[in-house]
Amino acid sequence: xxxxxxxxxxxxxxxxxxxxxxxxxxxxxxxxxxxxxxxxxxxxxxxxxxxxxxxxxxxxxxxxxxxxxxxxxxxxxxxxxxxxxxxxxxxxxxxxxxxxxxxxxxxxxxxxxxxxxxxxxxxxxxxxxxxxxxxxxxxxxxxxxxxxxxxxxxxxxxxxxxxxxxxxxxxxxxxxxxxxxxxxxxxx
Numbered sequence: 001x002x003x004x005x006x007x008x009x010x011x012x013x014x015x016x017x018x019x020x021x022x023x024x025x026x027x028x029x030x031x032x033x034x035x036x037x038x039x040x041x042x043x044x045x046x047x048x049x050x051x052x053x054x055x056x057x058x059x060x061x062x063x064x065x066x067x068x069x070x071x072x073x074x075x076x077x078x079x080x081x082x083x084x085x086x087x088x089x090x091x092x093x094x095x096x097x098x099x100x101x102x103x104x105x106x107x108x109x110x111x112x113x114x115x116x117x118x119x120x121x122x123x124x125x126x127x128x129x130x131x132x133x134x135x136x137x138x139x140x141x142x143x144x145x146x147x148x149x150x151x152x153x154x155x156x157x158x159x160x161x162x163x164x165x166x167x168x169x170x171x172x173x174x175x176x177x178x179x180x181x182x183x184x185x186x187x188x
Contacts, residue, residue, distance in 0.1 A: 008072065009096070017074055020074050039057065097158065
């Protein structure tokens with residue numbers, strides 16, 4: 001089976017997990033895995049962030065993928081990890097960078113927290129989101145966004161703007177899935 005590995009990244013509250021969940025629900029050949037869950041298993045077998053670690057990570061992801069041909073993982077955090085993974089996976093790897101304006105990310109997070117019954121002010125959500133962004137930028141988020149390049153004639157990285165409504169995001173995700181793997185995806 002020719003598997004594709006899609007690593008999602010982007011700023012805090014941009015819709016990464018929701019995008020992965022949507023693609024898994026809509027497409028029968030897609031499996032969504034959280035990178036942190038795979039790392040817990042892989043990390044117990046290999047000690048540090050090396051090529052051997054990421055090879056073990058891929059093995060664990062394949063075992064957890066339930067035989068699906070597209071494995072979507074969120075959240076990729078470091079450019080060094082992306083470079084190592086791209087050397088291991090070659091054209092089987094894609095990066096999906098989901099972005100949205102700070103304003104939209106804060107409003108969505110604020111509404112979500114309020115629906116969950118969490119008392120929070122808009123100012124607290126703004127500050128928390130900015131702090132998360134600062135930390136991600138220190139780890140190389142901007143470099144990850146800029147990893148848009150061609151490998152073996154195939155696009156390596158994709159950027160989706162999530163400043164619209166949910167239907168617009170779903171349309172962009174559908175186009176993305178169809179573009180990366182037209183032959184293997186069966187639409188419902």
